[in-house]
Amino acid sequence: MTKTLGSLILDEITLTVPLSTDADDTRTIDVFARIVTRSGGENLPYLVFLQGGPGNEAPRPSLSPLNPNWLGVALEEYRVVMLDQRGTGLSTPVNDDILNKPAEDVAEYLTHLRADGIVRDAEAVRKHLGVEKWNLLGQSFGGFTTLHYLSRHADSLDTVYFTGGLSAIDRPAEDVYINCYNRMRRNSEEFYRRFPQLRDTFGNLVELARAGEIVLPTGEVVSETRLRSLGHLLGSNDGWFDLYSLLERDPKSNAFLHDLAGLLPFGNRNPLYYVLHESSYADGVVTNWAAERVLPDDFREDPTLLTGEHVFQEWMDTVPSLKPWKDVALILAQNEWPKLYDAQALQNSNAKGAAAVYANDVFVPLDYSLETAAHMPGVQLFITSQHEHNGLRSSAGAVLKHLFDLAHGREVR
Known part of the structure; x- marks a missing residue:
C-alpha cells in the first residue's frame, strides 16, 4: 500500500513469517515495515532503522515538526525502512491479552522476540523487496541487533551505522550492569x-517512598528502587532538566505525582521493555536478575545514588502494569539465552560504516563499545562527550550527518 505525507511517499508492507526457526513449529507472526521516500529519491538505496528497546515500535513519520527529527538527513541519501520489530506496533504486537495463556507458554513465545528473530524478519523484508544488499542504522538496542545481523548475514549488508549501540561481546550481563552502575x-x-540542595530533597523523597507515602495516579505505591530509577534521565542530553524540575515540586502535589508517573521507566505502555530487558545483554547466559544482584555496596548505603536501566524484581509486586507479568518474568530470568554475537564473524564480516560512541554513556559503556569496535576496523568511530545516549534525536540529525560523512570519506566539519 502506498500513501503520501506531504512530499513524502510511504510504502507499507506486511509479511507473514515463521515465529521460530523450528521447521515443525507452524506458528507465524505478521511483520510490518513502512518505507519512507522523499520526492525524487525513488532510486536511492535502502536504510533500515532499528530502534532502541527492546519492545518499541518504529517511529511514525510526521511533518511540522518532522518526526523523527533526523529523518530529513537520512532521506537525503536513502529510502528509510521503518521496521516494527516483532511483538511491537503492527508486527503482531504483544499485549496483556497474551497472559490468558499459561506463563510457561508466554515465556517461550517471548524468547523468539529478541535480536535473532528481528534479524530474520528484516531478511524477509529485504528478500521481498528484491534487494541484494541494504544499509542499517541501529540506535541502542537496534545497534545490538545490527551486531547480530553482521554476525549472521553480513553478506546482506552494505554500510552500517551505530548510535550508542555497540554492545559488549563475550561478557556476562553482570559485567555490563556493574559498569553502568559506575x-x-x-x-x-x-x-x-x-544542584547540591537537591541531594537532601531526593533523600527526603526516599523516606516518603520507604513509608509508602508516594502513590501515583495509577495506584502504584512507589518503592525506593523505582524512585531511584529516575537516574535514567541523566543518560540523555536534557533529562537532567526534567529531574531538576520534578524535584522542585511539592511531593504531595498532583503535578509532582503526574510528572513522576510520566518520568519513571519500565512501567509504561511497553511491558516487553521490562520483561525482556536483561535478555538484551544475555550473550549466551542466564541473567537471573543480574542488575539487582550486583548492586554495589555504596548504592545500598546511599539512597541518593541513582540507577539507570537497572531492573528490580520487586517492581512485579508494586507496579500495576507489571504485576500481571510476574510469572512470565520470573521464568525468563532463568532462561538460558543463546549467544547473539560472534566476534570472529564480526572480524570476518569486513563491515564498513560509522559508529557514534558516547563517552559518558550510562547505558552502553564506552570501554566495552571500544572492545566491540576493534572487531570491525572498517567501522569509523565518532567518539564524543557532546551528546549522551540520545544523541541521534537530540542533535536533530547532526550526529547522523557526521556518521554519513565518516563512512563515505567526506570532509567532516
Missing part, C-alpha cells in the same frame, strides 16, 4: 554538584 554513580554525583 557511570550512574558519576552522573549522580555530577548532578548533585550542580
Whole structure:
C-alpha cells in the first residue's frame, strides 16, 4: 500500500513469517515495515532503522515538526525502512491479552522476540523487496541487533551505522550492569554538584517512598528502587532538566505525582521493555536478575545514588502494569539465552560504516563499545562527550550527518 505525507511517499508492507526457526513449529507472526521516500529519491538505496528497546515500535513519520527529527538527513541519501520489530506496533504486537495463556507458554513465545528473530524478519523484508544488499542504522538496542545481523548475514549488508549501540561481546550481563552502575554513580554525583540542595530533597523523597507515602495516579505505591530509577534521565542530553524540575515540586502535589508517573521507566505502555530487558545483554547466559544482584555496596548505603536501566524484581509486586507479568518474568530470568554475537564473524564480516560512541554513556559503556569496535576496523568511530545516549534525536540529525560523512570519506566539519 502506498500513501503520501506531504512530499513524502510511504510504502507499507506486511509479511507473514515463521515465529521460530523450528521447521515443525507452524506458528507465524505478521511483520510490518513502512518505507519512507522523499520526492525524487525513488532510486536511492535502502536504510533500515532499528530502534532502541527492546519492545518499541518504529517511529511514525510526521511533518511540522518532522518526526523523527533526523529523518530529513537520512532521506537525503536513502529510502528509510521503518521496521516494527516483532511483538511491537503492527508486527503482531504483544499485549496483556497474551497472559490468558499459561506463563510457561508466554515465556517461550517471548524468547523468539529478541535480536535473532528481528534479524530474520528484516531478511524477509529485504528478500521481498528484491534487494541484494541494504544499509542499517541501529540506535541502542537496534545497534545490538545490527551486531547480530553482521554476525549472521553480513553478506546482506552494505554500510552500517551505530548510535550508542555497540554492545559488549563475550561478557556476562553482570559485567555490563556493574559498569553502568559506575557511570550512574558519576552522573549522580555530577548532578548533585550542580544542584547540591537537591541531594537532601531526593533523600527526603526516599523516606516518603520507604513509608509508602508516594502513590501515583495509577495506584502504584512507589518503592525506593523505582524512585531511584529516575537516574535514567541523566543518560540523555536534557533529562537532567526534567529531574531538576520534578524535584522542585511539592511531593504531595498532583503535578509532582503526574510528572513522576510520566518520568519513571519500565512501567509504561511497553511491558516487553521490562520483561525482556536483561535478555538484551544475555550473550549466551542466564541473567537471573543480574542488575539487582550486583548492586554495589555504596548504592545500598546511599539512597541518593541513582540507577539507570537497572531492573528490580520487586517492581512485579508494586507496579500495576507489571504485576500481571510476574510469572512470565520470573521464568525468563532463568532462561538460558543463546549467544547473539560472534566476534570472529564480526572480524570476518569486513563491515564498513560509522559508529557514534558516547563517552559518558550510562547505558552502553564506552570501554566495552571500544572492545566491540576493534572487531570491525572498517567501522569509523565518532567518539564524543557532546551528546549522551540520545544523541541521534537530540542533535536533530547532526550526529547522523557526521556518521554519513565518516563512512563515505567526506570532509567532516
